[in-house]
Amino acid sequence: MSTPAPATVRALELEKTARAQRLRRYGVWIAAAAILVGLPHVLRTPVAIPVMNQMGIAVVFALSYNMLLGQGGMLSFGHAVYFGLGGFIAAHVLNLAGRGVLYLPVPLLPLVGGLGGLVFAALFGSFSTTRAGTVFAMISLGVGELMASSALILDKFFGGEEGITTNRAKAPALLGLDFTTDRHVYYLIAFWALAAAAMMSAFSRTPVGRMANAVRDNPERAEFVGYSQRWVRFVSFCAAGLFAGVAGGLFAVNYEILTAENMGLSASGSVLLMTYIGGVGYFIGPILGAVIFTFLQSMLSDYTGMWLLYLGILFLATVLFVPAGFAGVLMLHAPAWRARRLGRLLGPYLLAGLLGLVVAVGVVGLLEMIHVVVSAPTGRTAKRLFWMTVDVRTLWPWLAFATLAVAGAVGLRWAAPQAAKAFTEASRPVETR
Amino acid sequence: MLELVLFSLLNGLVFATLLFMLSSGLTLIFGMMGVLNFAHAGFYMLGAYFAYTLTGYLGFWPALVVAPLLVGLLGAAVERYGLRRVHRFGHLAELIFTFGVAVVIEEVVQLAWGRTAKSYEVPALLDFPLFRLFRTSFPAYKAFMLLVSVGIFVFLFAILTRTRAGLIIQASLTHPGMVAMLGHDVPRVFMLVFGTGSALAGLAGVIAGPVLGTFPGMAQVLGTIVFVVVVIGGLGSLTGAFAASLLIAIVQTFAVALDVSLSSALATVGLRMSAGGMLQDLWKVTIAQVAPIMPYLLLVLILVVRPTGLFGTRET
Numbered sequence: 001m002s003t004p005a006p007a008t009v010r011a012l013e014l015e016k017t018a019r020a021q022r023l024r025r026y027g028v029w030i031a032a033a034a035i036l037v038g039l040p041h042v043l044r045t046p047v048a049i050p051v052m053n054q055m056g057i058a059v060v061f062a063l064s065y066n067m068l069l070g071q072g073g074m075l076s077f078g079h080a081v082y083f084g085l086g087g088f089i090a091a092h093v094l095n096l097a098g099r100g101v102l103y104l105p106v107p108l109l110p111l112v113g114g115l116g117g118l119v120f121a122a123l124f125g126s127f128s129t130t131r132a133g134t135v136f137a138m139i140s141l142g143v144g145e146l147m148a149s150s151a152l153i154l155d156k157f158f159g160g161e162e163g164i165t166t167n168r169a170k171a172p173a174l175l176g177l178d179f180t181t182d183r184h185v186y187y188l189i190a191f192w193a194l195a196a197a198a199m200m201s202a203f204s205r206t207p208v209g210r211m212a213n214a215v216r217d218n219p220e221r222a223e224f225v226g227y228s229q230r231w232v233r234f235v236s237f238c239a240a241g242l243f244a245g246v247a248g249g250l251f252a253v254n255y256e257i258l259t260a261e262n263m264g265l266s267a268s269g270s271v272l273l274m275t276y277i278g279g280v281g282y283f284i285g286p287i288l289g290a291v292i293f294t295f296l297q298s299m300l301s302d303y304t305g306m307w308l309l310y311l312g313i314l315f316l317a318t319v320l321f322v323p324a325g326f327a328g329v330l331m332l333h334a335p336a337w338r339a340r341r342l343g344r345l346l347g348p349y350l351l352a353g354l355l356g357l358v359v360a361v362g363v364v365g366l367l368e369m370i371h372v373v374v375s376a377p378t379g380r381t382a383k384r385l386f387w388m389t390v391d392v393r394t395l396w397p398w399l400a401f402a403t404l405a406v407a408g409a410v411g412l413r414w415a416a417p418q419a420a421k422a423f424t425e426a427s428r429p430v431e432t433r
Numbered sequence: 434m435l436e437l438v439l440f441s442l443l444n445g446l447v448f449a450t451l452l453f454m455l456s457s458g459l460t461l462i463f464g465m466m467g468v469l470n471f472a473h474a475g476f477y478m479l480g481a482y483f484a485y486t487l488t489g490y491l492g493f494w495p496a497l498v499v500a501p502l503l504v505g506l507l508g509a510a511v512e513r514y515g516l517r518r519v520h521r522f523g524h525l526a527e528l529i530f531t532f533g534v535a536v537v538i539e540e541v542v543q544l545a546w547g548r549t550a551k552s553y554e555v556p557a558l559l560d561f562p563l564f565r566l567f568r569t570s571f572p573a574y575k576a577f578m579l580l581v582s583v584g585i586f587v588f589l590f591a592i593l594t595r596t597r598a599g600l601i602i603q604a605s606l607t608h609p610g611m612v613a614m615l616g617h618d619v620p621r622v623f624m625l626v627f628g629t630g631s632a633l634a635g636l637a638g639v640i641a642g643p644v645l646g647t648f649p650g651m652a653q654v655l656g657t658i659v660f661v662v663v664v665i666g667g668l669g670s671l672t673g674a675f676a677a678s679l680l681i682a683i684v685q686t687f688a689v690a691l692d693v694s695l696s697s698a699l700a701t702v703g704l705r706m707s708a709g710g711m712l713q714d715l716w717k718v719t720i721a722q723v724a725p726i727m728p729y730l731l732l733v734l735i736l737v738v739r740p741t742g743l744f745g746t747r748e749t
Contacts (some may be wrong), residue, residue, distance in 0.1 A: 075525055127737045134469060135740045137528070138664050142732035145657055149726040153718050265653070269536065276529060309540035316533040320515065323522045367544065375547050 029198055036190040040183060047298075049182045055294045056189035057250045060196045062275045062286035064243035069272070070280035071204055072236040073216030074129075075137045077268050078144025079244055081124070082117040084263025085147070086245025088158060089116030090252040091166040098170030106171045106179050110192045110249035117245015118238055125237035130230055132219065144268050151260035163259030166252060179253070189250050196246050201283055203239055212236045273315050279325025288326045306371060310364070332427075341426040348419040355411040361386065362405025369397060436567040441686045447575045449682035450582035454637040455655065456662040456674040457589065458630025464606045464669030465626050467524055471531040472511065474656030475538030476631040480504045480638025481647045482546055485553035493556035501636040508631020512624045535652070543649045550648035578640050585636065593671075602626060606669065661728040665735050667745020676743060681728050688724035 040049060061083055068074040090113035097104040104112070128139040151158040158164065168179045179185055203209045211232045214222040219229040252258055261267065270293070278289020293311065300307035322329050336342050365385055369392050372383045382391050390397040459473045480500050487496035511534060519530045554560075555574045562570035593599040605612045605622050613619045638651075645651065662681050666673025735742060 073525075075528060127733075130737070131740055133524075134528075134668070135736055137469075138660070139733055139736045141657065141660065142729045142736065146726055146729040146733065149729070153722055153726075265657070269532070272529070272532065273536075306540060306544055309537065309544060312533060312536040312540055316515075316530070316537060319526060319530045319533055320518055323519075323526055371544055374545060 029194070032197075033194055036194060037187075039190075040186055049186050051294065051298050053182065053186055053189050053254050054298065055291050056186075056193040057247050057254060058271075058274060058290035058294045059287050060193050060250065061244060061247035061271055062278065062290040063197055063200050063283075064240045064247065065271045065275045066280055066283075066286040067200060067203070067212075067236055067240040067243070069275060070282075070285065071209065071216065072212045072233060072240075074132060074140075074233065074237070075272075076140040077137060077265065077272070078140040078142075078147070079240070079271055080263045080265075080267035081144055081147045082121050082241040082244035083248040083251070083267070083271075084151075084258065084260075085120045085248070086113035086115075086117035087248030087252045087258045087262060088164060089113060089245075090249035091164045091256075091258050092157075094166045094168060094171055094252060095164075097172065098167055103172055106168050106253060107188055107191075109171075109253055110246045113249020113252065114242045114246040117248060118242040121238045121241020121244075125234050125241065129233040129237050132215075132229075132233065136233075141265075144263075144265055148260060148264040151263060158260055159258075161260075163257055163261075165257045168253050168256060185254055188253065192246060192250055196243055197287070200239075200243060204283065208232060208235050273311065277315055277318050277325055279327030279329075281324055282327040282331060285325050285327035292326065304368065304371075305375075306367065309367070332423075335429070336423070336426040339426065339428075339430045344426050345419075345422055348415070348422040352412065352415040352419040355408050355415050358404050358408030359412060360408075362401045362403070362408055365390075365397070365401035366405065369401070436569060437690055439566065440569050440571070441690055442683070443571060444575075445679075445683040445686040447579055448686060449678045450579055450586075451637055451641050452659060452662050452678040452682055453675055454582050454585060455634050455659045456666070456678055457586070457671060458633040459659060460663045460666065460669055460671060460674045461602075461606075462627055462630045463663065465602075465609075466516070466520075466527070466623055468516065468527045468531065469660070469663075469668075470627075470630075471528070471656070472534035472538060473531075473630070473634050474652040474659060475535045476504050476508055476634040477638040477641075477655060478542060478649075478652040479507065479538060480635030481553065481642030481651065482542055482551070482638075483635070484639040484642060485546075485551050485647055488553065488556075493558075497636075497639055500639050501632045504635025504638075505628045505632025508634075509624050509628030511631075512627035516627070517620060517623075535656070539649060539652060546649075548649055550646055553642045553647040555643045574644065578644070581636075581640055585633065589633075658728055661732045664732055665742055667742030670742070670744040673742055673744030681731070684727055684731070685724055688720050688727055690721070 039052065043049075043052070061079075065076070065079050068076050068079065090109050093102075093104060093112045094106070094109055096102050124143050128136060128143065152160065168185075179188065204212075211222060211227050212235075214225070215227070215229045215232045222229055222232065248258075248262075251262070274289040274293035275286045276289070277293060278287065279285030296311060296314075297307060300310060304310075318325060324332070333342065333345075336345065368383060368385055369390065372392050382389050384390075385397075392398075455473065455477055459470055462468065462470050462473075483500035483503050484493075484496045487500055491499065515530060515534065516527060519526045555572075559572075559574045559577050561573050563573040563576050564571055593603060601612060601617055602622060605617075605619055605626075609619050612622075641655075642651075645655075658681065662677045663674055665680070666675070666677030
């Protein structure tokens with residue numbers, strides 16, 4: 001009895017891999033928590049904290065949206081309804097707490113928002129999840145427009161054009177946290193964002209979360225297994241509404257104001273944009289998308305009035321060339337990473353990226369100059385672009401930017417296939433002897 | 434009262450033909466490719482802006498022809514170089530792509546023409562009241578709108594039902610595979626239909642711009658309404674689009690004119706609602722105020738009760 005039986009060896013190995021997987025799964029969350037705690041100490045610029053707060057809210061919102069789009073295959077054009085309603089309810093409850101009508105400390109407010117989102121998701125979901133596909137998309141659009149227009153009619157609850165304001169400092173303090181600074185709010189948002197992300201990740205592992213994938217891919221077979229596709233969609237929809245409401249509650253705490261715009265079509269549209277840019281096929285996708293989108297939005301809006309145009313172009317490019325989104329592109333490189341060949345990609349990628357940057361500089365330059373010609377007050381013809389001042393009346397900047405755009409595009413046509421070839425080479429499975 | 438009913442009907446008719454000009458293209462595109470084109474209203478807006486600029490150089494009448502042609506070419510290009518590429522990734526990707534195109538069109542319009550409304554005006558030739566009934570006059574331009582729309586429909590129906598090209602298009606709607614087997618270039622038919630639909634939307638923009646206003650939000654104002662029309666009528670059904678255009682237009686124009694609220698309606702039956710609480714406004718809202726949300730209410734109701742729409746035969 002010196003060597004254990006083969007079956008025992010296999011069982012031991014299985015348990016080992018299972019333990020490694022568990023460790024990796026929890027490790028990711030612990031690392032994320034550590035990063036979230038440390039970030040405000042590393043990024044010390046004054047704009048960092050507000051931007052990170054905005055990102056945290058966007059991450060929760062985008063993740064909840066992907067429960068519908070990515071995991072359930074339901075394209076919604078009205079997800080901001082649950083975000084907005086959760087936010088409005090949270091704002092009203094915060095006002096009540098401020099007046100001492102009920103006792104509720106600020107840290108628990110996102111729960112109130114989530115409850116509000118859940119109730120309305122259950123209400124609207126009861127009839128909109130009967131079907132998937134275009135019918136679902138159209139109902140969500142109708143409900144979205146309905147609620148956005150109603151918000152302007154029901155003045156008392158939605159506050160009309162001005163919206164509802166609130167004050168987080170008036171609510172009872174819990175453990176000495178009074179949320180008078182952005183940093184306090186940051187930790188609140190970080191906690192809830194992490195908790196919500198962990199819960200949504202856990203939800204995708206539950207049987208109903210797995211069935212959501214099955215219903216997305218083949219509703220008929222899911223029915224044959226014994227699940228009602230309608231019920232599965234309804235549960236996903238309610239869960240998505242719940243977390244959208246949590247995001248809305250966080251929004252109410254952070255900005256202390258909610259307007260009808262927060263639940264309009266453009267709010268629903270931007271969550272679609274950020275989720276899709278990030279990649280709907282992976283859990284990490286919406287997180288990446290929300291961070292990138294919010295970063296670009298807050299950075300670009302300082303420099304240009306046309307940030308939405310750039311984001312729109314980025315979105316179109318994503319749909320056309322990398323429909324799997326940023327996360328999808330990252331994940332495509334897993335085989336190359338495992339084969340330890342990522343280094344070989346550096347050269348071709350750098351070249352293609354550089355040429356892409358040249359195209360971007362040319363196009364952005366041209367667009368910005370057109371913008372000056374069209375919208376600047378008369379007499380103003382100078383514009384600071386890429387650390388120099390150009391005059392739109394002279395010919396050379398137009399020529400220079402056009403040359404950059406065209407030359408870059410020509411170069412990219414040559415460099416992109418090279419990069420693709422290098423990628424295919426690097427992803428080839430390692431030959432085993 | 435008669436005056437109100439008559440003019441509401443006339444205005445409703447003008448609005449309905451405008452809606453049909455937009456929805457006919459959209460429903461044809463959907464029937465053929467299975468894509469709800471979010472950018473459709475964007476092409477409508479481009480039509481108005483192109484016409485505004487061209488009117489400055491060429492005058493209104495040449496612009497009436499040239500602007501829709503330009504929009505049609507642009508639409509064909511979007512299909513050829515965008516949609517056809519995305520087609521491989523499925524319907525969801527196509528829908529999302531057209532959504533992106535709509536966002537970009539709106540931003541490009543703001544870039545090229547600025548954020549403020551443009552004074553694109555009724556041509557002087559048509560700027561007079563056509564007739565006067567009771568105390569209200571009916572502008573000649575609206576009659577012109579009606580004339581153009583009706584002319585276009587007669588033309589469109591004639592092509593679709595009386596010519597060989599129309600036959601191929603109708604066949605591609607239901608049996609694209611079979612049509613391709615018979616040696617027709619189905620992708621080219623798709624491109625032509627998409628281009629024609631966009632051109633129709635552009636034409637609608639050209640003639641609606643002076644009346645409904647030419648501003649960057651005009652696509653959003655009409656865009657969702659046109660969606661509602663197409664869905665209520667039944668996706669892919671031209672007859673449905675026509676009936677739904679009439680329905681929505683008449684409902685909207687009449688609702689705007691009615692000043693009745695829930696509490697006043699209940700009061701006539703003898704019920705008194707005491708105002709109070711968060712939702713007190715609910716009782717005081719008049720039908721005129723509710724007019725903008727009526728189409729969406731109808732949309733949700735129809736989809737819940739009859740997902741194929743009034744005249745449709747399929748859901749997606």
